[in-house]
Amino acid sequence: AQSVAQPEDQVNVAEGNPLTVKCTYSVSGNPYLFWYVQYPNRGLQFLLKYITGDNLVKGSYGFEAEFNKSQTSFHLKKPSALVSDSALYFCAVRGPFTGGFKTIFGAGTRLFVKA
């Protein structure tokens, strides 16, 4: 069965330090990979996506993610965290899964950036 795993419920980082939010997936074929962010009282916002090509993709707000096919991972990274990055982050996989083309999400990881 297709699945997306975000092994950490919460990540705590000091402002200015690098951050990593982990994501691994288990799907057949070559899926499309996404990261979304949800700020309080807001909807999910698209951050970045990997379709094909360079394994390191850059997105909004200085975030980037590295696709690793052998490890089936798509970790989200940022070189220097900001307090305003504190939010809920969702990894997602999109592909032609059983039942049709759809997006599967991880459980989400809450990021706290302390000043």
Place this chain on the structure above:
Amino acid sequence: EAGVTQFPSHSVIEKGQTVTLRCDPISGHDNLYWYRRVMGKEIKFLLHFVKESKQDESGMPNNRFLAERTGGTYSTLKVQPAELEDSGVYFCASSQDGEGTEAFFGQGTRLTVV
């Protein structure tokens, strides 16, 4: 350009009552999706419309949930009768055609069944 809008933003109803959630997708987006996030768990797919047709409704929990998209514009998701386990945040998303296109999400409707 207006984004995906959902109404209401928050609904509190008693068990056994009926609630209807509405989603207005981005104009021109044929694809419309409903998702649900129960407290602390992952966002789960409910169903997918292409225009007015249900492309995939494999994620609908049971027959108490009814989704419609008359005319291929806005969509409604009705829960009747609501149960306690239906509580959660219901997200709607829309996207253009294309396998690699990202979906744009609404702010969600927080449903609380008491």
